[in-house]
Amino acid sequence: MKKKIAVIGSGFAGISAATVLADQGQEVHLFEKNEQIGGRARQFGAEGFLFDMGPSWYWMPDVFERYFERFGYHPRDFYDLKLLDPGFSMVFEGNEIVDVPANFEDLCDLFESIETGAADALRKFMNEAAYKYEVGINDLVYKPGLSLGEFADFKLFRDVFRLQVFSSFSDHVKKHFKHPKLVALMEFPVLFLGAMPEKTPALYSLMNYAGLKMGTYYPMGGFHKIIEGMAQIAKDKGVNFYQGEPVQQLEIAKNAVHHVSANGHSMDVDAVVGAADYHHIESKLLAKPYRNYDEKYWAKKTFAPSSLLFYLGVDKKVPKLKHHTLFFDNNLKQHSEEIYVDPQWPKKPLFYVCCPSKTDPDVAPEGKENVFILMPIAPGLKDTEAIREEYYHILMERLEDFVGENIRDHIIYKRSYCVTDFVNDYNAYKGNAYGLANTLMQTAILKPRLKSKKVNNLFFAGQLTVPGPGVPPSIISGQVAAKELLKQL
Numbered sequence: 001m002k003k004k005i006a007v008i009g010s011g012f013a014g015i016s017a018a019t020v021l022a023d024q025g026q027e028v029h030l031f032e033k034n035e036q037i038g039g040r041a042r043q044f045g046a047e048g049f050l051f052d053m054g055p056s057w058y059w060m061p062d063v064f065e066r067y068f069e070r071f072g073y074h075p076r077d078f079y080d081l082k083l084l085d086p087g088f089s090m091v092f093e094g095n096e097i098v099d100v101p102a103n104f105e106d107l108c109d110l111f112e113s114i115e116t117g118a119a120d121a122l123r124k125f126m127n128e129a130a131y132k133y134e135v136g137i138n139d140l141v142y143k144p145g146l147s148l149g150e151f152a153d154f155k156l157f158r159d160v161f162r163l164q165v166f167s168s169f170s171d172h173v174k175k176h177f178k179h180p181k182l183v184a185l186m187e188f189p190v191l192f193l194g195a196m197p198e199k200t201p202a203l204y205s206l207m208n209y210a211g212l213k214m215g216t217y218y219p220m221g222g223f224h225k226i227i228e229g230m231a232q233i234a235k236d237k238g239v240n241f242y243q244g245e246p247v248q249q250l251e252i253a254k255n256a257v258h259h260v261s262a263n264g265h266s267m268d269v270d271a272v273v274g275a276a277d278y279h280h281i282e283s284k285l286l287a288k289p290y291r292n293y294d295e296k297y298w299a300k301k302t303f304a305p306s307s308l309l310f311y312l313g314v315d316k317k318v319p320k321l322k323h324h325t326l327f328f329d330n331n332l333k334q335h336s337e338e339i340y341v342d343p344q345w346p347k348k349p350l351f352y353v354c355c356p357s358k359t360d361p362d363v364a365p366e367g368k369e370n371v372f373i374l375m376p377i378a379p380g381l382k383d384t385e386a387i388r389e390e391y392y393h394i395l396m397e398r399l400e401d402f403v404g405e406n407i408r409d410h411i412i413y414k415r416s417y418c419v420t421d422f423v424n425d426y427n428a429y430k431g432n433a434y435g436l437a438n439t440l441m442q443t444a445i446l447k448p449r450l451k452s453k454k455v456n457n458l459f460f461a462g463q464l465t466v467p468g469p470g471v472p473p474s475i476i477s478g479q480v481a482a483k484e485l486l487k488q489l
């Protein structure tokens with residue numbers, strides 16, 4: 001018999017969970033706090049520019065394909081995917097640039113030109129990483145992480161050394177490469193997982209495989225196109241969307257949610273998938289006796305960074321900028337410590353600049369440039385207009401020095417976004433941007449549980465539970481939560 005299920009949140013995880021549930025014949029109601037769907041992947045237009053608010057790196061195209069194919073579609077039914085070449089550029093001290101080519105043999109040549117023997121080292125590194133990717137992305141990430149038993153027959157146990165679950169990613173990279181530029185280039189992909197390379201298991205060299213071997217893509221029209229495609233399928237399957245309707249309370253009886261109150265809506269339900277920030281659902285929507293975790297638990301967790309972001313419209317072209325440019329011209333260790341060890345505003349920040357108008361004519365008026373700047377920071381930092389402005393000038397000075405021309409006088413649109421906005425817009429714990437970091441102690445069964453321990457029909461999805469932060473993991477998370485819920489209906 002059809003059950004009535006509420007899903008909280010319209011990010012990748014929420015839409016994915018809702019679609020799987022509706023596809024299996026359930027009646028699904030998806031509540032979104034904001035007027036626009038998409039969560040961290042929302043988009044806004046201003047002065048003729050179209051800004052993606054969050055994700056900009058499209059890695060692991062197979063995960064997107066697998067998602068769309070389960071409903072009889074292909075990503076190309078909703079957006080054109082463009083392979084970026086170079087995939088990205090890195091700027092080192094003295095404005096020295098390394099362009100990372102899309103073609104793997106060209107990348108090997110680049111490595112060899114920087115360090116003798118590095119091409120073979122890279123091939124060996126990538127062969128191992130390919131195996132980890134196959135096991136990790138096709139198998140490990142689809143486990144709900146509810147008990148160790150799930151892994152009993154799994155390669156993880158048989159192959160624990162090959163998968164390098166317990167060794168450090170940083171040591172793994174340094175065994176293969178010595179030159180600081182190559183070390184930085186190889187360490188960069190795991191920064192997406194939200195922790196320092198020293199604290200990240202070497203298993204995650206699968207990220208290098210994803211980013212450096214499979215390629216960096218861009219969905220034409222921006223990341224919101226993915227959300228639009230996913231939402232279209234959800235609606236076709238019958239999911240009811242309620243936008244601008246934050247869920248305010250989950251009412252419990254006999255250890256089950258039986259009622260959901262959202263702005264203006266009150267609904268009896270048979271089950272709930274909480275795909276908004278986990279901490280918010282537990283601490284704000286559930287009464288204390290029904291929470292899995294207390295504040296002390298959350299305070300001890302390693303969160304992925306928050307960010308200071310700038311969305312800029314520039315009234316001219318900036319020839320030297322590429323689609324993705326990473327500024328690694330300062331010390332990564334120092335900035336990382338200011339995020340994870342001793343949280344504070346960074347003294348000499350590293351940052352990232354995205355210029356999607358290099359690839360996509362629809363995101364900026366002709367002859368103009370769409371520029372997005374991201375500086376990672378510790379979650380929970382005090383965020384004021386004055387601090388944002390101070391960093392705006394620090395970052396712009398560095399950017400202008402690199403491109404060799406003035407940009408600030410050519411800004412015709414400017415919007416900043418930081419900790420307070422993440423809290424206000426997404427109910428994000430400490431204003432985190434990308435959820436919980438994938439450290440060894442926060443992997444699989446050690447992550448916040450996908451199923452409530454105290455409320456039988458409450459499941460969680462999204463970047464704070466399994467498998468972790470990022471667009472592909474969030475899409476997977478929704479599917480896994482829906483599958484577990486369906487098992488018990």
Ligand SMILES: Cc1cc2nc3c(=O)[nH]c(=O)nc-3n(C[C@H](O)[C@H](O)[C@H](O)COP(=O)(O)OP(=O)(O)OC[C@H]3O[C@@H](n4cnc5c(N)ncnc54)[C@H](O)[C@@H]3O)c2cc1C
Nearest residue numbers: 009011012013033039040055056057247276462463470471
């Ligand atoms: C600046 C930035 C850059 C990023 N870059 C990349 C990248 O390049 N590549 C990549 O793969 N990933 C990237 N990420 C990470 C990726 O965007 C996220 O991991 C992913 O979008 C999270 O999806 P989600 O569904 O878990 O959460 P969200 O997108 O946050 O969705 C949760 C939704 O729940 C809603 N909500 C909250 N409270 C309530 C309530 N009470 N009632 C109803 N709704 C509620 C929120 O409004 C939100 O819409 C980036 C993230 C940020 C912020």
